[in-house]
Amino acid sequence: MKVCKFGGSSLADGKNYEHAVNIIKSDPERRVIVTSAPGKRHNGDIKVTDLLIKYANAILAGQDGQTIVDEIFARYQAIGAYFGVLEKDVEEIKEILLALPKKDYPSADYLMAAFKAHGERLNARLMAIVLNHLGIKARFVDAKEAGIVVTGRPDDATVAAETYDNLARIKLRDDERLIFPGFFGYTPAGNIATFARGGSDITGAILARGLHADVYENFTDVDAIFAANPAIVKDPAPIKTMTFREMRELSSAGFSVLQNEALLPAIQGNVKINVKNTAHPDLPGTMVVSENGFHPTSTITGIAGGPNFAALYLHKYLQNKEVGSTLRILNILKRHNLRYEHMPSGIDDVTIIFNKDELQGDVVDQVCNEIQAEIQPDRLEFYGNYALLEVVGEGMAEKPGVSAAILSALAKENIYVPMINKGASKISIMLGINKKDFNKAVQVVYQRFFK
Numbered sequence: 001m002k003v004c005k006f007g008g009s010s011l012a013d014g015k016n017y018e019h020a021v022n023i024i025k026s027d028p029e030r031r032v033i034v035t036s037a038p039g040k041r042h043n044g045d046i047k048v049t050d051l052l053i054k055y056a057n058a059i060l061a062g063q064d065g066q067t068i069v070d071e072i073f074a075r076y077q078a079i080g081a082y083f084g085v086l087e088k089d090v091e092e093i094k095e096i097l098l099a100l101p102k103k104d105y106p107s108a109d110y111l112m113a114a115f116k117a118h119g120e121r122l123n124a125r126l127m128a129i130v131l132n133h134l135g136i137k138a139r140f141v142d143a144k145e146a147g148i149v150v151t152g153r154p155d156d157a158t159v160a161a162e163t164y165d166n167l168a169r170i171k172l173r174d175d176e177r178l179i180f181p182g183f184f185g186y187t188p189a190g191n192i193a194t195f196a197r198g199g200s201d202i203t204g205a206i207l208a209r210g211l212h213a214d215v216y217e218n219f220t221d222v223d224a225i226f227a228a229n230p231a232i233v234k235d236p237a238p239i240k241t242m243t244f245r246e247m248r249e250l251s252s253a254g255f256s257v258l259q260n261e262a263l264l265p266a267i268q269g270n271v272k273i274n275v276k277n278t279a280h281p282d283l284p285g286t287m288v289v290s291e292n293g294f295h296p297t298s299t300i301t302g303i304a305g306g307p308n309f310a311a312l313y314l315h316k317y318l319q320n321k322e323v324g325s326t327l328r329i330l331n332i333l334k335r336h337n338l339r340y341e342h343m344p345s346g347i348d349d350v351t352i353i354f355n356k357d358e359l360q361g362d363v364v365d366q367v368c369n370e371i372q373a374e375i376q377p378d379r380l381e382f383y384g385n386y387a388l389l390e391v392v393g394e395g396m397a398e399k400p401g402v403s404a405a406i407l408s409a410l411a412k413e414n415i416y417v418p419m420i421n422k423g424a425s426k427i428s429i430m431l432g433i434n435k436k437d438f439n440k441a442v443q444v445v446y447q448r449f450f451k
């Protein structure tokens, strides 16, 4: 049995939907389908999830959301109409949208989560309606009925272990497709909470593990996972096979094609992931598999990273002799609920690297003031234009000369590397660089290893 997840780009309009329907139809093993919300139809378009965020914000501001509801409903209705589904058969979608503000929510954050989740919740309903209309027996299964239980933040939830006991009770039938909405679950108190953005991939992986799928097919809008972001490197090499841990490193560092939290359920259930293009389903795509028995054929598998980082540098003479100084720094970050990405350190120095999305308002000044007062460093500097470059490959483990090859390729282009972190993981090398050099650095390292 296969679990198939279709991304927002694959369900953006009737034509894309038709590719997805044909994929479902063409293989009776594709019995569990996971939908995202309709994504962008073209450059400059807006995802339904983002329209729902606008809708939630309008309601929270005490405004009338009717115009946005009409805009959202039109997206679903147009897809239905493409298949000849009558407006009356999708009318329930509009009613559900209009009823959203009338429900009780424990807080504005939970209201926002519930609104956002309806992109996928309504799309799974629509997919079931379309498939049944085309004579393919299909049933919508809400996350509540499936038993997807989540805890944690309403916009960044974590799946609870009991979900897998609940999923074990689901009976699959040969003559029926089950259509699940991606991206959200229900808290023990019965409220909707979503995973992080891109989180329909996570639902697909949870279902693949819980329903013991042979493979988790993740359909998207590219032919494969490429060795570098195609927006930065022209025609990058497709990756045929890679390991879970390579994917985990790369997806957490910018390979947005697969949400990085989707790896854990697949690893736990040892379900291989096949990333494929909805528009070209006959191409093999990329297989993501367990590292057991995997034999790398190249030194490097992928080059990821991003330009949206910042670094806080602290120097304190004899810091290494003080017990607990790092703990005190971390406590300051904890007080501000601030997550950091990496913290390379030396005898007297520590650099703390943040994703800039974390640094809202005047939190940097507040943290610096507290570090100054409690740690009294000799130097405290903040770099707002930091980029991280992550080079990953099972093939680099215990292989001499990989860092040297990367650094000399960057040096030839006069790209300065203020930080290199190697050793925390055997299969990755992380480099801190200046934001302005980021794209060039990806291209240079790609040329060095793939051309």
Ligand SMILES: Nc1ncnc2c1ncn2[C@@H]1O[C@H](COP(=O)(O)OP(=O)(O)O)[C@@H](O)[C@H]1O
Binding pocket: 006, 007, 008, 009, 010, 036, 039, 198, 219, 220, 221, 222, 224, 225, 226, 227, 228, 229, 230, 231, 254, 255, 256, 257, 258
């Ligand atoms: N290394 C990479 N290989 C393939 N795609 C990548 C890579 N890095 C970033 N991407 C981007 O990921 C996109 C697919 O992910 P996403 O937009 O989340 O898809 P979906 O809507 O199917 O969930 C591609 O269109 C591509 O722009």
Ligand SMILES: N[C@@H](CC(=O)OP(=O)(O)O)C(=O)O
Binding pocket: 006, 007, 008, 009, 036, 037, 039, 047, 049, 119, 182, 183, 196, 197, 198, 199, 200, 201
């Ligand atoms: N629709 C949600 C979840 C998701 O997975 O979307 P997509 O498949 O378009 O990445 C989002 O936009 O974040």
